[in-house]
Amino acid sequence: MLRFIGKGVYPAVAIGRISVTKKSTAISQIQPSDKKTDNYSDELKRFEKAKETAVGQLKRIYEKAVSETGEEAAGIFDIHMMLIEDEDFNEAVLGMLEEGYNAEYSVANAGRIFSDSFAAMDDDYMKERSADIRDISDRILSCLSGNENSNEADGDNLIICADDLTPSETMSIDRSRVVAFVTAYGSANSHTAILARSMGIPAIIGMGEDFISQLSEGDSAVVDGETGELIIVPDEKTLEAFIKKQNRQKAEKALIEENRGKENITLDGRRIDIFANIGSIDNVKSAIENDAGGIGLFRSEFIYLDRDSYPSEEEQFNIYKKVLSMMENKKVVIRTLDIGADKNAEYFDIPKEENPALGLRAIRLCLARPEIFETQLRALFRASVYGNLAVMFPMISSENELIRVREICDKVKNQLKAENIPYDENTEIGIMVETPAAAVISDKLAKLCDFFSIGTNDLTQYTTACDRQNPYLDKYSDTENTAVLRLIEYTAKSAHENGIWVGICGELAADTSLTEKFINIGIDELSVTPSFILKVRDKVRRTKKEG
C-alpha cells in the first residue's frame, strides 16, 4: 500500500485502477534538426490546413463540453480557437516559415516562445495559461503529423494519472470509463481542476514531480478528492472504509439533488428563506448554482483587502451593480465594511490594539472615518436601482450608533438627489445582531431598522467571552449554548413584535441539528455557504413546527 497526498479539487471518493497518460506529439519533442526546407509555399499550406483541422476539432470538443459541463467551463475551448487564430502567434509562425523552417519546427518554436513568456509571469493565473499555449501548439502538431489524437486506455474505472492534463485531454476523456484524474502539477486555477469540478469527477492535483514514476499501470487505487489522498493497492480494511465513505457521499448527494428547484417550506406550510453567504463576485455563481433564494450576507470587505489603497466609489459601484444584476431582483444583503480585528489591511493604518476583537472595528471604524463610509454608501445607493438591495451594518451595539448611521445614509441620499443620481428610496436598512448588547436591546433597535441578521460567530464569542480563534476554548462555546440561544430567541421575538424580518447568517445557520429550533423560534431567513443551501432546504422540508 502506497499513499500520496496532493490537493483535492472535487470532494468525492473514486475507486478504480491506475492508467498513466503519456504525451504523443509535444512541442518539447520537436528538435531544430528536423527543420529547413526550400518549400515555403508547401509548408505554409500544411500549416494552414493543420490549423483548419485543429479549429474543427476544437469546435467539436467545445460542443461536447457545452452539453456535458455547461457553457461556462466549455469557454476555454472557445479561447483555444481564438489563440490558434491569434495575430501574434501566427506572425511568429509565419516568420519562421519565411526563414525556411518547416511547419512543425515553426509551430513548436512559436509555441515555446509564447508559453515560456506566460510561464515567466508574476501571476499564478497567467502562469497556468502557458499550458493553454502548449495545448494549442501540440494540437496543431498532431494535426500536422496526421494522427488525430488517440490516447485512449482500455478498460473501465480508470484513474487517469499524468504530469499535467491539457484542457482538451481532460475533455476528450470518456466519462463512462474514467472515475478520477490525478496530476503531478497544476493548481486550483488549472483547467483540469475547473473541468473536474464542473464534470463532478474526483480529482487531485499537485502530487509532485516524481509521482508518475512510482506508478504501475493497472494497479488498484483509491482517490479521495476531499482529503487529496491517492492510495495505491489499498489493503482490504482501507478499501472497505473508502467504499463506506463513497456510499455515504452518494446517498447525501442524491438527497441534495432531489431538493434542487423545490421550495423551502416546512411540513406545516411555513416558508423560510435560504440565502447564501458570499465573499467575492465568483461566489455569486456558486450561490446561483446552488439555488440560493438571495444573498443574505455579502461581505464587502473583500473589496478592501489585498490591495494598497482604498477602492474608489466607481470601482465599488461596478461590483455592487454586477452582483445585483446577476441575482436578477432576488434580495441581496450587502454588509458594509467589517474590517479590524482578524481582518485587516495595512493602508487603513489602524492603531495597534491590545484587544482588537473589542476594538475599533466594523461600524466603529466607519463612524470614526466617515469619508470611507460615505464613499461606500454612495456606491451602494447608486447601485440600488439595479436590483433588490438591502444594506446591513455590522457590530451595532447601541441605539445612538444606529441613529448616527441612519443620519449618514440620509445625508448620502440627499447628496445623490441633489446631483440627480437615481437611487432606490425603499432600500432596506438592517443590522447584524452580533453583540450581546444589540440582542439585549433588540426591542429598541427593531424600531430603527427594517431587518435583523444574527451573526452567531461573534455573538457566541462575545456572549461566552471565548476567543473564536483559540482552539482550547471550543468546549466553552458549544453550538447549543443556552445563553446564545436565548439571545437569538429574544432577538427574533423583538423583530416580530415590531413587524420586521429576522435571519441568521453565522455558521449556526447551516447546522441542521438546530434548524428545527430556529424555525420554532420564528427565524425567517437562514443564510449559509452556497454548498450548504440544498442540505438546509432538505432539513426545512422535513421539519414541522411544535404544537
Next chain:
Amino acid sequence: MKSFQYVITDELGLHARPAGMLAKEAKNYDSEITITKGDKTVSCTRLMAVMGMCIKKGDTVTVTVNGGDEEATFTAIKEFFEANV
C-alpha cells in the same frame, strides 16, 4: 480619438475569458481599439498580447478608440467593460 479609464473589478483580472470576449468584440468595429496599462499599449484584438499584460483586479487601464465610428464604438466598448470585467 476618445478614451476612458477603467478599474478592473473581476476577481481574476482581465483573464482568458473576458480577454477573449474583448478580442471578439473589438473585431466587430472599424475603429482601432487599444488598451494601455502603465507604459504598455496593445491592440484589443490581440488576445495573447492582452493576456500578456497581466491586468489584475484593481488595476486602472486606459481604453482608447481611434478612427471609424468613434462615438458608437466608444459607448459600446465602455459598456462592455462595465458589464464584463
